[in-house]
Amino acid sequence: MTVVQTGMLKTQGMRIIDSITGQPVILRGVGLGGWMNMENFISGFVGREFQMRESLLQVLGQEKYDFFFD
Structure with a gap:
């Protein structure tokens, strides 16, 4: 190249x-676009950012959640 x-x-x-x-x-x-944009009109998630974060915390657990949002 x-x-x-x-x-x-x-x-x-x-x-x-x-x-x-x-x-x-x-x-x-x-081109990742807005994949980390926590706005429901973009992601389709029916809730607000704090609700999305709560859901991710439940699924990932604290350690992976902290790593994801670091």
């Missing part, structure tokens, strides 16, 4: 390329 650090990308047709070298660039990463 080649790491290119030019600071600029552009598109060429359906590809993303380095604007200086013209080489194709593949963007890699993880």
